[in-house]
Amino acid sequence: MNKRSIRLIQGICLVALMAAGAVFARWDATAFDFGRFGFGYSSRPAPRMPAIPTDTEGLLVKSLLEITQGKTHAALDTLDEVLRLAPNFKLAHLVRGDLLMARARELSGFGGAPDAPQEAISDFREEARVRLERYLTQQNEQAAPDYLWQLDPSQQHVILVDSSRSRLYLYRNENGKPRYVADYYVTVGKNGTEKWKEGDKRTPLGLYFTGTQLSPKKLPDFYGSAAYPLSYPNEWDRRQGKNGHGIWLHGTPSDTYSRPPRASDGCVVMTNPDLKALAPVLQAGNTPVVITHGVPAGTPEELAAQKEALLRAMEGWRQAWETQNTDRYLDYYSRDFFSQDRNFESWAQEKRRIQAVGTKANVQLSNVSIFRYPDDKQQMVVVNFDQQYKSNNLNNQMRKRQYWILEGKRWKILYEGAA
Amino acid sequence: MTVRSPFVPAALMAAVLLWTSSFAHADDLKSISLLAEQGQPGAALERLNSYMNVHPGDVQGQFLKGVLLAESGKSADAIKVFSDLTSKHPELPEPYNNLAVLYADQGQYEKARRALEMAIKTHPSYATAHENLGDVYARMATDAYDKALQLDKNNPRAQTKLAMVKELFTGSVRPAQVAAKTEPVAQPPVRVAPSAAPSPAPNVSEPVRPVPAAVTPPPVPPSPPVAVPEPAKPIPAPVVDAAKDGKDRGATESVRATEKPAGADGVKALEETVRNWAKAWSAKNVDGYLAFYGAGFKVPGGEKRSVWEKSRQERIKAPASIRVELSDIRVKMQDDNHATVNFRQSYRAGDVAKRTNKSLVMKKSGSKWYIEQELTDR
Numbered sequence: 167m168n169k170r171s172i173r174l175i176q177g178i179c180l181v182a183l184m185a186a187g188a189v190f191a192r193w194d195a196t197a198f199d200f201g202r203f204g205f206g207y208s209s210r211p212a213p214r215m216p217a218i219p220t221d222t223e224g225l226l227v228k229s230l231l232e233i234t235q236g237k238t239h240a241a242l243d244t245l246d247e248v249l250r251l252a253p254n255f256k257l258a259h260l261v262r263g264d265l266l267m268a269r270a271r272e273l274s275g276f277g278g279a280p281d282a283p284q285e286a287i288s289d290f291r292e293e294a295r296v297r298l299e300r301y302l303t304q305q306n307e308q309a310a311p312d313y314l315w316q317l318d319p320s321q322q323h324v325i326l327v328d329s330s331r332s333r334l335y336l337y338r339n340e341n342g343k344p345r346y347v348a349d350y351y352v353t354v355g356k357n358g359t360e361k362w363k364e365g366d367k368r369t370p371l372g373l374y375f376t377g378t379q380l381s382p383k384k385l386p387d388f389y390g391s392a393a394y395p396l397s398y399p400n401e402w403d404r405r406q407g408k409n410g411h412g413i414w415l416h417g418t419p420s421d422t423y424s425r426p427p428r429a430s431d432g433c434v435v436m437t438n439p440d441l442k443a444l445a446p447v448l449q450a451g452n453t454p455v456v457i458t459h460g461v462p463a464g465t466p467e468e469l470a471a472q473k474e475a476l477l478r479a480m481e482g483w484r485q486a487w488e489t490q491n492t493d494r495y496l497d498y499y500s501r502d503f504f505s506q507d508r509n510f511e512s513w514a515q516e517k518r519r520i521q522a523v524g525t526k527a528n529v530q531l532s533n534v535s536i537f538r539y540p541d542d543k544q545q546m547v548v549v550n551f552d553q554q555y556k557s558n559n560l561n562n563q564m565r566k567r568q569y570w571i572l573e574g575k576r577w578k579i580l581y582e583g584a585a
Numbered sequence: 586m587t588v589r590s591p592f593v594p595a596a597l598m599a600a601v602l603l604w605t606s607s608f609a610h611a612d613d614l615k616s617i618s619l620l621a622e623q624g625q626p627g628a629a630l631e632r633l634n635s636y637m638n639v640h641p642g643d644v645q646g647q648f649l650k651g652v653l654l655a656e657s658g659k660s661a662d663a664i665k666v667f668s669d670l671t672s673k674h675p676e677l678p679e680p681y682n683n684l685a686v687l688y689a690d691q692g693q694y695e696k697a698r699r700a701l702e703m704a705i706k707t708h709p710s711y712a713t714a715h716e717n718l719g720d721v722y723a724r725m726a727t728d729a730y731d732k733a734l735q736l737d738k739n740n741p742r743a744q745t746k747l748a749m750v751k752e753l754f755t756g757s758v759r760p761a762q763v764a765a766k767t768e769p770v771a772q773p774p775v776r777v778a779p780s781a782a783p784s785p786a787p788n789v790s791e792p793v794r795p796v797p798a799a800v801t802p803p804p805v806p807p808s809p810p811v812a813v814p815e816p817a818k819p820i821p822a823p824v825v826d827a828a829k830d831g832k833d834r835g836a837t838e839s840v841r842a843t844e845k846p847a848g849a850d851g852v853k854a855l856e857e858t859v860r861n862w863a864k865a866w867s868a869k870n871v872d873g874y875l876a877f878y879g880a881g882f883k884v885p886g887g888e889k890r891s892v893w894e895k896s897r898q899e900r901i902k903a904p905a906s907i908r909v910e911l912s913d914i915r916v917k918m919q920d921d922n923h924a925t926v927n928f929r930q931s932y933r934a935g936d937v938a939k940r941t942n943k944s945l946v947m948k949k950s951g952s953k954w955y956i957e958q959e960l961t962d963r
Binding site for chain 2: 256257258259260262263264265266267269270271274277278279280282283286290
């Protein structure tokens with residue numbers, strides 16, 4: 167009968183809240199301000215729960231939210247489900263450990279294992295934070311229009327990695343515009359981004375393209391189920407004197423579901439199941455991968471104006487070339503211009519020599535793709551296009567790449583070469 | 586009758602009701618709680634107040650009053666009622682439990698925790714089961730942490746041994762007074778439940794979760810020694826399996842056999858002294874703690890008393906918090922002025938948790954008992 171009296175009491179108050187509120191008051195999985203997103207502790211009348219998918223990560227997030235709401239029993243059940251799907255999900259094991267420990271004794275905080283190395287705990291806290299934030303902010307395609315200005319028909323998919331969110335976003339090409347498909351948790355370099363030199367354990371920021379999948383048979387277990395090399399260092403990286411190599415997109419070791427947000431030697435690391443889901447895209451090869459840290463500065467209006475100006479500049483450059491107006495043509499090139507073997511002066515000299523003949527030419531650009539280049543210091547874009555050059559004595563078609571840079575209010579060509 | 590039969594509580598309740606008051610009382614309370622159920626807590630409270638005027642000190646009535654007050658949102662008044670009940674009837678787990686709920690509602694989790702621990706302590710077997718459950722959770726947590734952090738498993742970690750209940754408490758005497766005939770032997774890693782749980786509780790309690798306020802059952806009447814505590818947490822299944830109904834009934838019936846053994850006063854004073862000693866220790870009250878040691882205290886290792894006191898002071902002051910809890914206290918009186926007190930001591934300070942069996946050799950000096958010797962069983 168005292169059993170029933172217990173029930174009666176439970177009607178008065180949520181005993182579960184005591185367990186959760188008391189024990190987890192100091193348990194901040196993520197130091198995350200739930201209040202900002204309109205829900206959290208049960209004092210709020212109708213918590214707005216974001217739609218959470220029932221995949222491994224979605225369930226983990228669900229369990230974390232359940233903890234903040236005091237539903238520790240439900241959270242434990244949810245975690246069991248997570249671990250059924252991903253038995254090697256260490257973050258899930260850690261949170262489960264905390265939930266169990268909280269029943270045994272007072273928890274000192276997140277990752278209450280008595281002899282846990284603090285670095286490992288803060289790694290897990292970060293992973294929990296970025297995974298949770300992904301679902302709370304629901305900003306999964308925000309950066310796309312800022313970086314992926316225009317896609318060409320050969321690019322069926324584009325990948326954008328935002329290291330500030332530890333997230334990889336996959337977009338489909340829909341009439342030249344990126345359309346969000348999915349996003350995944352990723353690990354980047356232990357020391358963050360802006361790779362500069364070999365061994366600095368940083369992930370490069372820039373535009374890269376995937377190469378042919380490395381032979382799985384020769385791939386050590388550490389790299390997981392697959393590995394795709396990225397084209398680091400690119401033209402701009404080399405120009406700046408950046409070095410190092412072997413930046414890959416790869417999986418996790420077989421005993422590890424996911425690694426902390428910052429843990430790799432510079433590679434972008436995904437879970438093996440996520441990498442498998444992405445395999446059809448990656449195996450097609452030459453997929454553009456923009457690696458950024460956050461979104462570019464500037465309002466959407468400013469960015470739109472920049473894009474307009476760029477398109478006008480490209481057309482002006484094409485016309486100047488077609489009409490063989492060398493002064494106007496060279497005016498589209500930056501004084502800092504570089505190509506594989508020339509600087510501005512040698513490039514200008516060569517062009518003046520050729521164009522002095524004064525043969526009219528026909529220049530057509532097609533299959534144009536435009537990517538904003540993630541660079542804090544300057545406004546830069548990379549354009550790729552098929553170039554058809556026809557004149558009396560030459561008929562040439564090639565795939566070209568140009569880096570354009572905003573100088574004052576004018577876009578100028580910083581680099582030009584074969585793509 | 587199966588252990589899970591829903592009729593058990595009703596039958597028991599009837600049996601217990603017979604105990605305290607007349608059927609008329611029970612009927613009064615029943616109709617009052619019915620009134621409250623029908624959404625008239627005000628009217629119910631009014632009737633209860635007049636009932637209490639006629640039957641002051643009626644435990645069921647008081648308990649119901651606390652419940653009604655809590656249900657009408659008068660938490661402070663409800664807390665007063667339940668606090669009063671706990672001081673008058675410390676052997677009842679229910680008022681402690683309800684106090685805990687009210688405290689938790691106010692965010693006073695420390696108080697709520699203490700109240701729940703007191704509720705569990707009303708029965709030493711359940712206190713042990715509760716601690717064991719905590720230790721099982723801790724071990725499961727350790728396994729989970731190992732998987733998360735891949736900690737070095739070869740690194741031996743102090744793991745608290747689970748405690749075995751070695752006596753069947755039939756309920757005929759206060760558990761604390763049951764003299765241990767056998768000294769503790771080696772502790773197997775898994776807790777073994779007594780084959781006959783003293784609780785007539787029909788089923789394993791579910792994990793606490795909110796349920797809409799429902800029936801208001803009359804609480805257990807004050808019947809020293811109390812028989813029907815229930816753990817706040819689920820008991821492992823074996824307890825249920827083992828609870829054969831014959832023994833169940835025996836346990837209930839034994840509630841009636843309540844004779845205080847001789848020398849109970851001395852036993853009581855000793856128990857209290859030892860508990861206060863643990864309390865001073867937990868409070869990190871060094872002076873208070875040392876005051877429990879008599880002038881003739883045999884300092885371990887033949888050290889000087891002053892050296893020992895200094896080392897005790899350092900040991901007690903160092904951790905941020907200390908929790909010393911005693912269970913299974915057994916008092917053996919040699920004569921009016923000499924006794925030995927055996928108990929299980931659970932010590933926690935930060936991450937350090939130690940369980941030991943202790944014996945205190947006690948000597949009475951004046952009206953007080955002092956520790957002559959402190960022995961730890963290893």
